[in-house]
Amino acid sequence: MNHISLYQRELLTDHYHPKVFAYYFKRWESYHMSFHSHKEIEIMYVIDGKCMVETMEESVSMKKGDFILLDANVPHRLMVDKNTPCRMLNVEFSFLKKEGSFPSIKDLASENKNLAEFLLHSRSYVVLKDSNEIYYTLKNVVLELDKKESEKDIMIQLQLAQLLIQIARLAAWEKEKKSEHQQADLYVKKTIEYLHHNYDCDIQVKDISQAVNLHPGYLHRIFKKQTGSTIVEYLTSLRMEKAKMLLADTDIPVIEISYYIGINSRPYFSLLFKKYTNMTPNEYRKSVEQNIVKFGR
Structure with a gap:
């Protein structure tokens, strides 16, 4: 047979x-x-x-x-x-x-x-x-x-x-699902790269979607699915981490930090920063300085 x-x-x-x-x-x-x-x-x-x-x-x-x-x-x-x-x-x-x-x-x-x-x-x-x-x-x-x-x-x-x-x-x-997932990974990767290169600019989701050539709604959905965060949440987190670094490692005046991370409103920056760290920018810088002094002793 x-x-x-x-x-x-x-x-x-x-x-x-x-x-x-x-x-x-x-x-x-x-x-x-x-x-x-x-x-x-x-x-x-x-x-x-x-x-x-x-x-x-x-x-x-x-x-x-x-x-x-x-x-x-x-x-x-x-x-x-x-x-x-x-x-x-x-x-x-x-x-x-x-x-x-x-x-x-x-x-x-x-x-x-x-x-x-x-x-x-x-x-x-x-x-x-x-x-x-x-x-x-x-x-x-x-x-x-x-x-x-x-x-x-x-x-x-x-x-x-x-x-x-x-x-x-x-x-x-x-x-097909695997192919779509791989394509989504590529778009999310491009989005993250764009955010890291342009976080210090006044950017919106529509600007990002144009940069990666994808509809804003679809980009929002796949980014949330892949990362667990919305694009705005990811950008805010990125900006706050950059602000922490600038506050800790530079002498840039606190009132100017917001402009270095793409936020044009100082009050809004202070509000976001406190929500993110439970401290105002001034309090954060002072806490870093105190820890440096203690460590030096």
Whole structure:
């Protein structure tokens, strides 16, 4: 029987159907499996608990709702700690020459962009977080496999096709989310650099958004999400730290410090500084001077 892996070109150039060769539910407790591989593709789905799946490349921690899709002939092993049992659903499948009238993987990929792209990007394994649809489809596959009806094959084909499309869609969504996150990181980094270079100027959020070429509202959202602070809060904190440094390390008059950090109102600067340090600028400078005197003695 000629099995082929998930990323062989034949899947997109010839006609194959997926076929399940093994499946099981199992609760693992304090278990360390030896490295092994299958000629079939394997899905290991964590129903409950935690586990570790090791490949030759890395160790992957998994918890409830996580699943790993291992390609054929990929060495791996399961490790479960004694304090955190793990209940899993495993399904092993491969692809055989098409029989019957149900659409082949090639047919499905020609109609589904996510599936076509997923099958083109070879990898040893992929780990994804389920939103429950994968688990329900896996369970339906198993339920059909357990039936003795002669017509069950068409239902299994339907469920397996649905499963592969769902996994491909989930992988595409994760890839897009990662790309968006990386892009957001870049915009936030540029924003922080702009703030550090221009904190001593009278700048507003619209000026920053123009500098990084991003809509102010979107920039505000991703900055808050990435740093935990709004842009204004970050800028204020930066300015207050610069003010502390100037008060401690220079003889610049207190009444002029605000202009060195881009705040054109002395009363407003004093208000912000006291809110930030619980001291007025004068009190802060005196406290620094007293500590220097004490240290000198």
